[in-house]
Amino acid sequence: MRFMPAFEPSAGLPEKVWYVALRVLCYGLLAYLALPIVALVPLSFSADSFLVYPVSHWSLHWYRVLFTSDIWWRAIRNSFIVAPSATVLATVLGTLCALGLDRASFPGKRLLTAMILSPLVAPLVVVAVGMYLFYMRLHLAGTFVGLIIAHALLGAPFVVTTVSAVLKGFNKTLVNASLSLGAGRVETFFRVTLPLILPGVLAGALFAFATSFDEVVITLFLAGPDQVTIPRQMFSGIRDSITPTIVALATILVLFSTSLLVVGEWLRRKSAAVR
Numbered sequence: 001m002r003f004m005p006a007f008e009p010s011a012g013l014p015e016k017v018w019y020v021a022l023r024v025l026c027y028g029l030l031a032y033l034a035l036p037i038v039a040l041v042p043l044s045f046s047a048d049s050f051l052v053y054p055v056s057h058w059s060l061h062w063y064r065v066l067f068t069s070d071i072w073w074r075a076i077r078n079s080f081i082v083a084p085s086a087t088v089l090a091t092v093l094g095t096l097c098a099l100g101l102d103r104a105s106f107p108g109k110r111l112l113t114a115m116i117l118s119p120l121v122a123p124l125v126v127v128a129v130g131m132y133l134f135y136m137r138l139h140l141a142g143t144f145v146g147l148i149i150a151h152a153l154l155g156a157p158f159v160v161t162t163v164s165a166v167l168k169g170f171n172k173t174l175v176n177a178s179l180s181l182g183a184g185r186v187e188t189f190f191r192v193t194l195p196l197i198l199p200g201v202l203a204g205a206l207f208a209f210a211t212s213f214d215e216v217v218i219t220l221f222l223a224g225p226d227q228v229t230i231p232r233q234m235f236s237g238i239r240d241s242i243t244p245t246i247v248a249l250a251t252i253l254v255l256f257s258t259s260l261l262v263v264g265e266w267l268r269r270k271s272a273a274v275r
Contacts, residue, residue: 037254044248051242062244072249075233081144082229083212086151090208093152094159095201099193101160102167117157127154128221135222142224150218155208159201166200206264210257 043051047059066072101113119127131150132141140146174196178188194201216231223232230249237246 040247041251041254043244044251046244048244051244051247062248065245066248069245072233072245075228075230078227079213079229079231082147082151082227083209085144085148086155086212087205087209089148089152090155090212091159091201091205094156094204094208095163095197097156098160098163098167102164102170116160119154120157120161124217128218131218132221141222142227144227147219147222147227150222151212151215152208154215154218155211158207158211159204162200162204162207163197166197170196203264206260210260 042055043053044062045058045060046052046055047057047061048055097116101109101116135141135146135150138146140149170193174192175188178192179185183191214231215229216235219227219229219232220235223229228236230253234246234249237243
């Protein structure tokens with residue numbers, strides 16, 4: 001991935017020095033952000049009971065502890081219940097919302113768009129407190145349904161953003177041609193519109209999944225003892241006592257997140273190709 005265009009061969013010495021300095025600065029910042037994460041990986045293979053460098057003995061002991069612990073398996077199971085369910089709900093709602101905002105024109109459209117995207121900028125603590133007070137009235141606090149809905153509301157703005165970006169360059173004459181040939185609106189959506197905006201939909205779904213899978217603040221407020229997810233269990237473990245088991249799980253999550261980033265970049269390029 002290139003962060004800046006290469007300088008022209010005819011560029012002077014100051015331009016070349018500035019280009020090299022800016023490039024070194026960018027890579028330095030990336031290394032500063034990535035090295036603390038990379039430093040955790042060797043610790044997950046340590047046989048010691050504490051997080052210490054240098055690693056004296058290498059072992060897969062903490063990975064065995066992770067995969068044989070009922071507590072961690074419950075958290076993993078809950079995360080893979082909540083995150084995919086919230087992703088599906090957020091993708092459906094976000095896609096329909098983006099299509100509605102793109103086609104409609106009415107007073108207050110910008111205000112409505114800002115309200116839909118507000119979870120992206122609102123403090124999570126404020127959102128969590130508001131949801132908790134609202135959920136208590138509906139008896140949804142401490143339930144999987146309530147947690148899935150809350151995570152979907154956090155992920156839907158990402159879907160709205162990515163799908164709206166694809167729709168900006170969408171050729172609407174294709175929809176009109178399909179309708180003029182006798183296809184209904186539902187058939188046109190599934191056979192014409194959806195295949196063309198699918199990269200944006202999938203990219204938004206990917207961001208929604210990552211948001212739900214990594215969410216801890218909302219989960220602390222809304223989840224009960226039976227809805228403990230991976231981030232909440234890690235938070236509890238760090239607060240009580242840090243063990244290499246958490247580092248082993250963090251290593252797995254880093255690999256998982258990296259895979260999501262690779263897929264997201266591929267979808268972004270596919271989306272750009274559509275536009």
